[in-house]
Amino acid sequence: MFAPFAGLTALLAPSLSFAAESTQWIDLTSHPVGYAALSVFVLASVLVMAEELLHLPPVVGMLTGLGYLRFVSG
Numbered sequence: 001m002f003a004p005f006a007g008l009t010a011l012l013a014p015s016l017s018f019a020a021e022s023t024q025w026i027d028l029t030s031h032p033v034g035y036a037a038l039s040v041f042v043l044a045s046v047l048v049m050a051e052e053l054l055h056l057p058p059v060v061g062m063l064t065g066l067g068y069l070r071f072v073s074g
Helices: 003-012 030-049 059-074
Strands: none
Touching: 030 059
């Protein structure tokens, strides 16, 4: 019953929909997860470029990379 009003509330009062501010940031420039994210991005981009040679649908490379990055980042 309240689902339609949730979107309306978010539009009219956006301050209610913001997440709490966190002062703890993850520095991925020297973290293994950051290096894994970059390597997965490069691999997914190579898969997209090679999709015609491998006869893959266009989204397979990006969806695979996105799923892995979501899994790694938690």
